Every structure is written in structure tokens, then in C-alpha cells.
Amino acid sequence: MRIQRYPAIPVLVVLVISLTAGGVLLGCRAAGKTVSAGPPGQAASTTRPAEGPQGWAATMGHAELWTQTCNRCHYAWSPDQLSPTQWEVVMRHMRLRANLTGDEQKAILEFLQSASH
Amino acid sequence: MNVPRGVNVAIFLALACSWAWAQEAVDASKYVSREEYEALKKQMAAMQAEVAEMRKTNVDAAVNADRLEMVDEMSEQIKTLQHQTNFLTSGATKFFLTGDAAVNFTSPRGSPSTFGAKFNPLFLVQLDDRLFFEGGLDIAGSTNPDDQSSTTVGLTEANISYLVNKNLAVGGGWFTLPFARFHNNYDASWINRLPDEPLPFGDRGIAPGNGMGLFAEGAAPLGRTQINYAAYVINGPSQITNSGENAGTLNFDSFDDLNNNKAVGGRIGWQPTTGSEIGYSIMGGRVNPNGFQRVDGVLQAVDAQYRKEIARLYGTIDTRAEWVWSNVSKATFDPTGALMFGPLRFNNDRNGGYVQVSYRPTVLRNKYLRNIEPVIRYDTLEGSSHAPGGGDECRLTLGLDYWVKANAVFKIAYECDNMKDAPDQDAFLAQFAIGL
Numbered sequence: 001m002r003i004q005r006y007p008a009i010p011v012l013v014v015l016v017i018s019l020t021a022g023g024v025l026l027g028c029r030a031a032g033k034t035v036s037a038g039p040p041g042q043a044a045s046t047t048r049p050a051e052g053p054q055g056w057a058a059t060m061g062h063a064e065l066w067t068q069t070c071n072r073c074h075y076a077w078s079p080d081q082l083s084p085t086q087w088e089v090v091m092r093h094m095r096l097r098a099n100l101t102g103d104e105q106k107a108i109l110e111f112l113q114s115a116s117h
Numbered sequence: 118m119n120v121p122r123g124v125n126v127a128i129f130l131a132l133a134c135s136w137a138w139a140q141e142a143v144d145a146s147k148y149v150s151r152e153e154y155e156a157l158k159k160q161m162a163a164m165q166a167e168v169a170e171m172r173k174t175n176v177d178a179a180v181n182a183d184r185l186e187m188v189d190e191m192s193e194q195i196k197t198l199q200h201q202t203n204f205l206t207s208g209a210t211k212f213f214l215t216g217d218a219a220v221n222f223t224s225p226r227g228s229p230s231t232f233g234a235k236f237n238p239l240f241l242v243q244l245d246d247r248l249f250f251e252g253g254l255d256i257a258g259s260t261n262p263d264d265q266s267s268t269t270v271g272l273t274e275a276n277i278s279y280l281v282n283k284n285l286a287v288g289g290g291w292f293t294l295p296f297a298r299f300h301n302n303y304d305a306s307w308i309n310r311l312p313d314e315p316l317p318f319g320d321r322g323i324a325p326g327n328g329m330g331l332f333a334e335g336a337a338p339l340g341r342t343q344i345n346y347a348a349y350v351i352n353g354p355s356q357i358t359n360s361g362e363n364a365g366t367l368n369f370d371s372f373d374d375l376n377n378n379k380a381v382g383g384r385i386g387w388q389p390t391t392g393s394e395i396g397y398s399i400m401g402g403r404v405n406p407n408g409f410q411r412v413d414g415v416l417q418a419v420d421a422q423y424r425k426e427i428a429r430l431y432g433t434i435d436t437r438a439e440w441v442w443s444n445v446s447k448a449t450f451d452p453t454g455a456l457m458f459g460p461l462r463f464n465n466d467r468n469g470g471y472v473q474v475s476y477r478p479t480v481l482r483n484k485y486l487r488n489i490e491p492v493i494r495y496d497t498l499e500g501s502s503h504a505p506g507g508g509d510e511c512r513l514t515l516g517l518d519y520w521v522k523a524n525a526v527f528k529i530a531y532e533c534d535n536m537k538d539a540p541d542q543d544a545f546l547a548q549f550a551i552g553l
Contacts, residue, residue, distance in 0.1 A: 054338050055337070056338070056343065060391075065391075068391035068392060069391060071392075071424065071433075072392060072394075072422070072424060073302045074305075074523070074552070075523035075524075076523060077524055077552075085211055086213050088211060089211045089241050089242075090213065090215065093241050093251060096286055097293075097301065097302070098302070101283055101284060101335075101336045101337060102280070102282065102283020
């Protein structure tokens with residue numbers, strides 16, 4: 001396919017904006033609505049507790065999610081290969097590298113930290 | 118012996134008297150009076166209470182001593198843990214040094230064989246729950262035909278990202294482009310099943326690896342499946358125009374924008390299951406440097422992966438396939454001939470891809486067999502034979518991996534090469550790679 005005058009460029013700009021807006025909307029829906037006050041004696045909470053996990057993080061066990069997700073690209077490291085703190089940093093890195101949702105990141109991290117030591 | 122009768126009688130009487138006296142004494146100690154009994158009973162009760170009190174006191178003291186000892190031990194452990202935690206976190210920031218390293222052996226047909234090594238440190242810094250930095254280097258040594266050795270250090274990552282919510286992250290810097298999947302997911306030597314990269318992602322590759330700019334990416338459930346999405350705007354690749362050896366090819370490692378025209382792109386992927394994914398990527402922009410005629414480029418890619426443990430095969434099959442199209446508009450290079458290689462004009466469309474299948478008997482009981490993974494890959498790169506560095510090439514590579522552990526693998530492979538306009542470069546490859 002050859003394109004001499006690139007109508008694809010504006011289309012790509014629209015694609016970029018759409019994807020970003022879509023991600024924001026999806027995330028905002030999941031994060032809950034704003035409330036005005038918290039419990040007496042404590043700082044006011046800005047959001048209600050987020051909804052429970054969605055997608056595979058909700059339907060699969062944490063250990064199964066860990067093996068299935070990691071093994072997609074590489075063999076899953078044993079949880080005791082890193083400390084709980086190191087797993088936290090690694091899972092934040094993998095959030096983007098492996099296209100994980102926030103729920104998946106949290107579920108897998110919980111499993112790794114509980115089995116780490 | 119004769120004993121007098123009187124003596125016998127006396128002895129008898131004495132024995133009888135002593136027996137009678139003893140009987141009387143036993144009978145006297147057999148019974149106590151009521152008063153004696155009550156007194157003894159009171160004494161016994163008092164003694165029992167005293168013994169119970171003493172026992173209780175002793176037990177409490179022992180328990181307290183044990184508890185105090187445990188508390189002391191726990192305090193020591195807590196102090197040690199606090200010390201370690203403080204050392205690891207150093208404030209609110211968490212730092213982790215990771216990456217990968219590899220030792221290679223390459224033996225191409227008709228060329229000297231050689232060992233090699235490379236080291237790719239990756240610095241990860243989590244500033245808080247949302248802010249994150251990652252920086253990466255690619256460090257390797259080489260010696261050119263003039264016997265000059267050098268160590269090359271390349272920047273592979275230098276970006277900051279921010280989690281907007283659980284479905285979106287934004288960031289900027291020098292980052293691995295979400296274009297197809299090889300560079301983003303399979304490129305690390307301990308992840309790649311073969312010792313080298315597929316043609317479209319290698320040295321002559323047509324797929325971009327990194328970009329300098331801004332990105333937004335994330336993932337979200339879609340029914341029982343999942344989608345992931347990424348979009349970015351970057352300085353973009355620049356076309357090489359002043360070299361007769363590679364005029365027309367795109368330089369994806371350009372840190373600066375040479376034409377004040379940004380490239381935009383994105384990828385969308387769909388995961389029907391956790392072990393499968395298909396994706397489409399696109400990137401477009403103006404690629405000519407300032408002062409050169411206008412040249413536009415559009416890169417597209419499709420990728421697919423299927424991975425599944427199949428009980429009948431006693432193992433896991435992993436299939437990966439990607440195809441990349443690079444469409445760059447025509448241009449005339451060195452139009453005046455001043456650079457001694459022009460004028461040169463050619464069709465600058467290139468494309469290529471690969472299919473790779475690997476199998477590991479993950480459910481076998483024998484741990485040595487379970488760690489073996491045969492791999493087969495077919496890769497190809499097609500381009501105009503008139504273009505410098507162009508010409509068709511395809512390879513069939515057979516490999517065998519032995520996994521020492523999840524992040525350490527020894528690989529051997531034989532590569533059958535077929536080049537249309539140059540001598541074939543069959544090669545034996547070996548590599549030991551670890552993830553750090």
C-alpha cells in the first residue's frame with residue numbers, strides 16, 4: 001500500500017485523541033464518584049471506595065492470573081526471587097510493558113508479595 | 118545337743134509375750150480419733166492450697182519469662198526489618214536495578230566465528246503510587262576489521278510515566294514504541310527464544326524501536342476479553358539521504374526532530390484469552406530532513422500470538438507472528454551527483470515479518486526434558502533491489518533452548534539464509550542469556 005498525500009495523518013490524530021479520551025472515561029467510570037465528607041476526625045475522602053476488580057482480575061485467581069499473564073511473553077519468575085518491595089516496582093514497570101489493567105497489576109502484586117517471603 | 122527342759126519353756130514364754138505385745142502395738146496405731154482426723158484433714162487442705170498457689174506462681178513466672186523473651190526477639194526482628202525497609206525505600210522512593218545480559222557465540226559460514234557479550238541495565242524508580250521513571254542502557258563491545266575495539270553505550274529508555282487511573286497511563290521521554298510486539302515484549306535476550314532478532318526487527322529492520330515524545334496507553338476489560346490501546350506523538354524517524362550505502366532507509370534512533378514535523382501513531386490489541394492476542398499498529402509522519410524534498414512515510418504492522426498448554430502434547434505451544442509494512446514515498450537522492458552515488462531514485466516500499474513456533478513439554482515429570490524447548494522460525498524481509506541495503510532475504514532458523522530457570526536460558530540455533538542479491542549468510546548461533 002502506498003500513500004502519497006497522507007490523509008492518514010489526521011485520521012491518526014483523531015485516533016490518538018479518541019484512545020486517550022476513551023481510556024480516561026473508562027478509568028473514571030471505574031474509579032467512583034466524588035463525595036464531600038469523610039468520617040468524623042479524619043480528613044475528608046475525595047472519592048468513594050473504587051469498585052471491585054473487573055475483567056480477568058475478578059474472574060481468575062490471583063495465582064492463575066500471575067502465571068497466565070507473565071507466561072505470555074516470558075516464563076514467570078518464582079515469587080521468592082524478589083522481595084515484596086522489589087515486586088512492587090517490577091509490577092509497576094510491567095503495568096505498561098505488558099498492557100495490564102490496574103486491577104491486574106494489583107491482583108498479581110498481592111499474590112507475589114504474599115508468596116515472596 | 119541336749120537343752121534343759123526349763124530353758125525350752127522359758128524361750129517359749131518369751132516368744133509368746135513378745136508376739137502379744139506386738140499385736141497390741143499394731144492394733145493401737147490402726148485407728149485415729151475424730152479430732153486427729155479433722156486436724157489432719159485441715160492440714161492436708163491447707164497444704165494442697167499452698168502447693169497449688171506455688172505451682173500457679175511458678176507457671177505464671179515461666180510464661181512471663183517466655184513472653185518477655187519473644188517480645189525481645191520480635192523487637193529485634195522489627196528493628197532489622199525497619200532498617201532493611203528504610204534502606205530499600207530511601208524515603209518514599211523505591212528503586213530497583215534490573216535488566217538482562219547475554220554471552221553470544223556466532224559462527225557465520227565464510228566468516229570468522231566470534232564470541233560476544235552485552236549488558237542491558239534497566240533502572241526503575243517508583244516515586245509514588247502514580248509516578249514512575251525507567252531508564253535503560255544497551256552496553257556492548259565490538260572490534261572492527263581495522264582491529265579497533267570500542268564499547269558502545271546506547272540509550273534504550275529514559276521516560277517518566279503517570280498513572281491517570283486503572284485504565285490509562287500517560288508519559289513522555291525516550292520510550293519503546295508500542296509498534297507491533299517484538300521490541301516491546303520479546304526483545305530482551307532472556308525472553309527471545311532465539312539468539313537473534315527476526316529480520317524486520319534487526320539491524321536492517323523496518324520496525325521502529327524507540328521514540329522521543331509523549332504517549333498514552335492502557336488496557337480495559339471488554340466482556341470476557343480484554344483490549345489494550347496505545348497512542349503517541351514523537352519526533353519521528355528521519356530518512357537517510359546523504360549516504361550511498363543506506364540512502365532511503367529510516368533512522369529510528371533519531372533523538373531530535375530534523376524537520377519540525379512530528380510522527381503520530383498507535384496500536385490497538387485484543388486479547389480473547391490471557392494466552393492470545395491480535396493487534397494492529399500504525400505510525401505516520403514526514404520523514405525527510407530539512408532542506409530535502411518532501412518524503413512521507415506510513416508504517417503498519419499486524420501481530421498475533423497464541424499460547425496454550427495442551428495435555429495431549431504434554432506441553433505448551435507458543436506461536437508468534439508479526440508482519441510489518443513500510444511505505445515511504447519516492448525521492449531522488451543525490452540529484453546532482455555531488456555525493457558520488459546519485460542521482461538515485463527507487464521504489465521505497467519494504468515489508469517483512471516472521472512466524473515462530475516453540476514447544477516446551479511443561480507437564481513432563483522429568484525435569485531435564487521439561488526444561489528443553491525446540492524453536493522454529495521463518496522470517497523474511499522484502500524490498501526493492503535497487504534500494505541501497507534493499508533486496509529480498511529470508512531465513513529458516515531451527516533452535517533448541519535449555520531453561521536453567523525462568524530467567525536463565527542456554528540457546529543454540531542454526532540459521533539457513535537465502536539472500537536474493539548477496540551471498541547467503543548461514544550461521545551457527547549460541548547464546549547464554551539471563552534476566553537480572
